[in-house]
Structure formats: structure tokens, C-alpha cells
Amino acid sequence: MRNPASRLRVLVFNWHEPYICLFARTDHLFHVLPPAQQPRRTWNRAFRPLPANVAEVTWAQAEAGVRQGAYDLVLCLALPDLQVVQGWQVPRLFVMLNMIGTDSGSSGAEKQAFINNLRPLFREVDLAFISEKKRRDWGWDAPVVVSGIETEAYGGYTGELARVLRVGNMLRERDHMQGFSAQEAILGDHLPSTILGVNPGIPAARASADWEDLKAQYRRHRLLLNTLTDEHEDGYNLGMLEAMATGMPVVSTPNSSSPIIDGYNGFVAADHQVLRQRIELLLADQALAAELGRNARQTVVEQFNIEACAAGWNEVFAQCVARRRAPQSAAPAPRQRHAAPAALTAGGKRRLKILLAAPANPLSTSAYYEG
Numbered sequence: 001m002r003n004p005a006s007r008l009r010v011l012v013f014n015w016h017e018p019y020i021c022l023f024a025r026t027d028h029l030f031h032v033l034p035p036a037q038q039p040r041r042t043w044n045r046a047f048r049p050l051p052a053n054v055a056e057v058t059w060a061q062a063e064a065g066v067r068q069g070a071y072d073l074v075l076c077l078a079l080p081d082l083q084v085v086q087g088w089q090v091p092r093l094f095v096m097l098n099m100i101g102t103d104s105g106s107s108g109a110e111k112q113a114f115i116n117n118l119r120p121l122f123r124e125v126d127l128a129f130i131s132e133k134k135r136r137d138w139g140w141d142a143p144v145v146v147s148g149i150e151t152e153a154y155g156g157y158t159g160e161l162a163r164v165l166r167v168g169n170m171l172r173e174r175d176h177m178q179g180f181s182a183q184e185a186i187l188g189d190h191l192p193s194t195i196l197g198v199n200p201g202i203p204a205a206r207a208s209a210d211w212e213d214l215k216a217q218y219r220r221h222r223l224l225l226n227t228l229t230d231e232h233e234d235g236y237n238l239g240m241l242e243a244m245a246t247g248m249p250v251v252s253t254p255n256s257s258s259p260i261i262d263g264y265n266g267f268v269a270a271d272h273q274v275l276r277q278r279i280e281l282l283l284a285d286q287a288l289a290a291e292l293g294r295n296a297r298q299t300v301v302e303q304f305n306i307e308a309c310a311a312g313w314n315e316v317f318a319q320c321v322a323r324r325r326a327p328q329s330a331a332p333a334p335r336q337r338h339a340a341p342a343a344l345t346a347g348g349k350r351r352l353k354i355l356l357a358a359p360a361n362p363l364s365t366s367a368y369y370e371g
Helices: 018-025 059-067 079-083 100-103 108-122 132-138 182-185 211-220 238-246 273-285 284-305 308-323 347-358
Strands: 009-013 030-033 054-055 071-075 092-097 128-129 161-167 193-196 221-226 250-252 267-268
Touching: 009 018, 009 059, 018 030, 018 054, 018 308, 030 059, 030 221, 071 221, 079 108, 079 267, 092 132, 092 250, 108 211, 108 221, 132 250, 161 238, 182 221, 182 273, 193 211, 193 250, 211 221, 211 238, 211 284, 221 238, 221 273, 221 284, 238 250, 238 284, 267 273, 267 284, 273 284
Parallel strands: 009 030, 009 071, 030 054, 071 092, 092 128, 161 193, 161 221, 221 250, 250 267
Antiparallel strands: none
16 A cells, blocks of 8 residues: 555546556546546446545536645546646646547548647647557657556456357447457357447447456356457457456457467467357367466466556656646657658548547547457
8 A cells, every 4th residue: 555645646537447447556546537528427337346546526626626736647538638637737647548540530641740730739748658559659759558457356267158259339330440340250140249348339239237247258258359450459458458367368360469379378360261260169169268268367467467557657657747746847748750741631630620629539438448
């Protein structure tokens, strides 16, 4: 337990309960504020129980706290938050959860122009990324803290249910990110699967009742199918890491940042027919699935350690507070790695306007399986 005198008082916009739970492992004191776009939003206990060091506050309470100097740090998780906190005399940190291609819908010079137009928002705000791939995608120098999983909270894999598990929200609508069409092609009409998540466009899908229900599905299903696209996502998200921590093997399409090693902790292939054959093999061989799943769990222990994650956020929080505590000590915007192109096109300007008016990931208000 951290010394009470050293515990930071942190205000965070609630776009993502699971990531706030990761932040809470630092043992600081967190006040959760509804996003300005959804002032009635409350903590969704179906995603995660509210940690003991996290409390919900209203906008009136949060604004009063900011005026009175009650907070040491403000965490922003979506770009519109940066406009809300402009002028707040408190250190601010933006945690980047997305790749810019996902948000801007652009590439090349247009993508770089889009990034450049966001620079003014970061002049008085520190920045951190959740993966090296996302940091490289944006091209800004900033610390990276890799997500961590509390493996002790999972475990108990049995895999007695010979079905494929798929997790994610709005899978059909976000096909370019989630690879839903690839999943459908791989599974065809005969391989049994369960879809967990908010998916009104998929009648057979259902949301998990709560965290215990989610963990139970990880334990019982034979394997997880992952098709996160390399252009728009890391090769993993929290849902996939949780499945691995349970002891579940993963069958995956290729991704440059995937932790899956073919034949060790799951199977990886670009060919859909090959992946279908690997799935059929695991559905028929529970012992093989358990063996690969044990290796998957060890991968999470080694590469996505919760203690390392908490230590990383503690360091980032401390650096931000030390650098930004006095308004006059504000640091410059993150350095860019590429020359700035001229300007946004009309389409780019429209996308920027839309992005700043809505969450960077419009599903993050209800998405458990993000990040």
C-alpha cells in the first residue's frame, strides 16, 4: 500500500472502465468523471467492479475540485477531453489508446497533416501511449506503458465447451479494425462460435452479464479467435490478453505486434483455410488446447505483467506532475519525426472537426474489449 502522503489525487474521464482499473493498480486515489458528451454516464459494473481507490464524482464536484486545487493530475482518454481541460491549472496527461489511421481515416501526407493539426491541443498536456506500435504510428516522442493483466484474477481454464469464442463490440460496423468479415470467412457455416459484446447488428451476439460471466466464458470455451487488423490495431487487446491469462489458446490472423507464436501459444496464419483447419484441430483435441493455453498464460505473465504496468504508469504520472505542476513550466509539444505537409484537405478538416466533437473511439463509452 502506497504511503497516503505520496498518493496522487487523480481526476479521469470515464471512457474505459478496464483501463481505469489498470491505472488504479498504481494505488493512487481516482475520481471518475463522466465525459462532457455523456454527463449522465456512470461506472458500468458489468465491465468491472469499482476498485476501492476509485470513486465517481459529478461535474459540479470535479470543477469545484479543480478550482480548489484538489487534484494533482487529470487523465484524458479521448481527444475531446483536451478541449474541455484547456486552461485548467492542473497537470494533464493524455493516454493515447488508438492508432491515428483509425481516427483520421487517412494515410500518407494527409495523415501527417491531420496529426499536425492536433499539435496545439498538446502544448500544455503530456502524452503517453499504450503500445510501441501506436507510438510509431503517431510519430511522436512519448513514453509507452504496455497493458498489464492481473493473471491471478483469471485462470481455471477447462475448455470443455468445444466452441470458438469471439469478443468485441460493434464487430460488423468496425470490420476494418476487428476483421469481422475475416472471422466469418474462417468459421464458415459449420464451426460453432459464441460472440460476446455489444453487437446490435449480430442477433446471435450477447453482452456478458458481468465480469464473472466474462471470465466463465474464457474458462469454458475451447479457443479465442482474433482477427485484429494490422493497419488499425495492435495484435492484441485487453479481451485477448484476458483470454490468454485464463489459459486459453488463440487462433489469429497475422499482426506485426501479435504475441501469438504459431504452434506455441496458439496458431497464426494468413490463409483462412489453414486457420479453419487449426480451429478444427483444437475443437477435436482438448488436451492440445490446454497445452497451448498454458503457454499463452505464460506469455501474459512475461510480456504483460500487471506490476510492470503499474510501475510504468507511476513513473509517467510522477513525471507529468513534476513537469506540469507550475503553469510557467509547461514543456513543448511532443517532437515530430516527419516534416509537416502544407495543410489538411477539405475532407481532412471535416474528419478533424468530427473527431474533436466525439470520442476518439465512439464505442469506448460502452466498449469493454477495447485497447
